[in-house]
Amino acid sequence: MEWYEVAFDTLYPILYEHRDIEESDAVAKAFGSLFLDKDPILDLACGNGRYLESISRRGHLIFGLDLSHYLLRACLDSWGHKGLIMQADMRRIPLLTGSVGAVINMFTSFGYFSRDTDNLLVSKEVFRVLRWGGIFLFDFINARKIASSLLEESQRESGSFIIKEKRRLENYGKYLVKDIQAINAQSGTKEQIEERLRLYTMDELIIMFESVGFKIDSVFGGYDLSPFVEGVSDRVIIVSAKK
Numbered sequence: 296m297e298w299y300e301v302a303f304d305t306l307y308p309i310l311y312e313h314r315d316i317e318e319s320d321a322v323a324k325a326f327g328s329l330f331l332d333k334d335p336i337l338d339l340a341c342g343n344g345r346y347l348e349s350i351s352r353r354g355h356l357i358f359g360l361d362l363s364h365y366l367l368r369a370c371l372d373s374w375g376h377k378g379l380i381m382q383a384d385m386r387r388i389p390l391l392t393g394s395v396g397a398v399i400n401m402f403t404s405f406g407y408f409s410r411d412t413d414n415l416l417v418s419k420e421v422f423r424v425l426r427w428g429g430i431f432l433f434d435f436i437n438a439r440k441i442a443s444s445l446l447e448e449s450q451r452e453s454g455s456f457i458i459k460e461k462r463r464l465e466n467y468g469k470y471l472v473k474d475i476q477a478i479n480a481q482s483g484t485k486e487q488i489e490e491r492l493r494l495y496t497m498d499e500l501i502i503m504f505e506s507v508g509f510k511i512d513s514v515f516g517g518y519d520l521s522p523f524v525e526g527v528s529d530r531v532i533i534v535s536a537k538k
């Protein structure tokens with residue numbers, strides 16, 4: 296099995312408990328003007344549906360797509376959205392060409408495939424399902440910042456778990472590999488997962504998106520709409536349009 300078929304399961308809410316509805320509400324508000332007249336919207340790799348919930352609270356029709364049965368189930372249990380979420384692979388979006396007005400891809404939900412052609416295929420699929428004038432909101436980590444200040448090992452607590460994380464760069468900095476161990480402090484049981492991310496830089500992302508036809512509209516460095524500064528910003532947030 297591929298790492299992304301395993302990693303986004305019961306451990307996810309423990310590892311990323313800080314990625315919550317408060318954060319998605321704030322981001323949806325900050326970027327809210329992008330979605331005017333864009334319904335329906337697709338949340339590509341929607342996970343537990345926090346962005347689905349935040350954006351639909353703002354009055355939009357939004358669908359979600361994700362591979363993880365566990366996280367889609369969590370979405371249904373937490374927020375509902377029955378009939379608006381689908382289990383699929385982001386390389387083959389089961390929607391008609393030109394059928395949505397906006398696609399969002401939030402919190403580093405890209406670069407999961409070991410072949411660049413597969414990651415490129417995702418951008419092509421996003422472009423395909425958008426109608427003319429549609430927009431793509433894309434949120435990734437700042438690869439150069441991560442690579443230049445790599446924290447090789449860390450340990451933290453989350454609920455009753457102790458989380459140990461080891462990070463390394465592979466293939467001359469093209470991939471960030473994280474080995475994560477979660478130890479249940481009460482029972483002593485251990486679970487281990489791996490995450491492998493293709494560390495696309497801002498320049499590489501822009502070249503890729505332009506190559507499939509997108510026009511880049513703006514690049515931000517954080518959820519507060521701060522400008523992107525290479526090596527400094529935490530995020531690379533690219534807004535592009537099909538026009």
Ligand SMILES: C[S@@+](CC[C@H](N)C(=O)[O-])C[C@H]1O[C@@H](n2cnc3c(N)ncnc32)[C@H](O)[C@@H]1O
Pocket residue numbers: 299300303314339340341342343344345346360361362363366383384385386400401402403404407
């Ligand atoms: C880091 S999480 C982000 C989830 C959500 N965007 C958020 O902000 O909470 C990445 C998501 O990508 C999904 N994913 C991983 N591989 C996928 C694939 N091949 N196709 C569709 N979704 C995938 C995972 O199941 C997970 O929900």
